[in-house]
Amino acid sequence: MSDDNAGHQGSAGEFRRERSQPLPPHERRSPRSGRLVVPSAAVRRRRTTLVLMSALSVLVLLASGISWGATAWVSGNINRSDVFGGLAEGERPENETGALTFMVIGSDGREGMSSEDQDALSVGSTPGERSDAIMLVHLNHERDRVTVVGVPRDLWVDIPGEGEDKINAAYAHGGPQKSVQTMEELTGVRIDHYVEVDFTGFVDVVDALGGVEVCLEESIEDPKAQLDLAAGTHEVDGAEALAFARTRATPRGDLDRIERQQQVVAAMMDRALRTDTLSDPTKLTSFLESSLSSLTVDQSLDTAALNELGHQMRGLDLSAVDFAQVPIADMEHWTDRGDVAVLWDEPAARDLFADIRADRPIDGGEEAEAEGGDGPGPSDVPVRVFNGTASPGAGSELDDQLSEAGFELTDRAENWTSRDLAGTQVRHGPGMAEEAAYVSGMIPDSEAVEDDTLDGEVQVVIGFDYTTFDAPGTEAEEGSEGSPSGSPDADSPATSTAEDNICS
Incomplete structure (x- = not known):
């Protein structure tokens, strides 16, 4: 790709990288002494900035600890796309x-890959592009905690303007914009930033780190992916890490795959933070060039945004990164066209994304409270009900349900x-958005609407789409049929931290 075309978008939609003016870290020298200008390791550790490791490790592009001095160079080497330009703001x-949510996509595009590389990485030669890995990465308002939610690529959803399909097909229908639009309509969570990386970028990042450590309880043998790992701990290179993260040759298919992807993310973060990758200028430059060469982000993730986030997130460590995945009700849903897809557990998924919208911890238990989670409970929310339908008694019935659940009726x-x-x-x-999101999460398909004339209460206005009120805790306490497993934690996603996910 010629630098003569840098900074422009081709007619076919390819994004050409604009070479930035700032020099990479290992080429910066003092004008007086001529010696390398390298911030101390302590400074680099303290000043955490966003390093977009890959779609599987972008993890929030966060905890890689490079110095602010490299930020302009980093920013200038990233491909950018007008992801949000075609979306109607209203x-x-x-x-x-004040929280931030990133949509992180691992693209399975093979364009530009030689047949030899396709064979070496066992990715096949399927034309076109789909999202091979999908994550929502939520950075809380205080910038001291990250939540990463894995989304199965075969999740059966309604793609706006296209009808029902697997969620990874949204990319094929309309690229990043359609992927963002689908995710926002599905979850009700606003996507603030977009990050995408391809196969080659992921492999290069792992290799630049010198490989990563992965572990598994049972062996995996997948001839198609050229993967054969015995139970135990293994040091893998980029190609092996890609196969480990992509294989579905295990009993739970996509769900196991998401857990392995999260393990690789944690391993990459751990390796970057523990080794001299971040303190050695040459290694740091090699790592960044590998990370950024095949990365695409939205246009608003510019140098200023990277600097601001880096300053806000200094000191973040692996224990502050939580992993979860979308709750699943059916792993073997046969579609009308005759293939198998995944269905999510709607009540549990609604609760999960309501927590994210309200910027609350997602584990829903005592641990969240111990860590300072101060989300509202029923007794904290004054509510009044109005019936906006012609169905008599609907308002009084919801009144009774809210009262029984512990809400204060005004x-x-x-x-x-x-x-x-x-x-x-x-x-x-x-000032009551969090309380409204909490209530909205218990009423399927409801919409939180701000009204400047209201003060001190939340109003539920019943519409014709109203079906039920899911009182907090009922499914977990009663093991109702609405919960696919009937288990105590069926409505609360299993979570782990990045620290939990590293083998050692």
């Missing part, structure tokens, strides 16, 4: 918490100003 979810239910409201609304005044 149709997108709002972000009222007055009895009344009819709304109209009786033909299509969608259920959870209305709230300024």
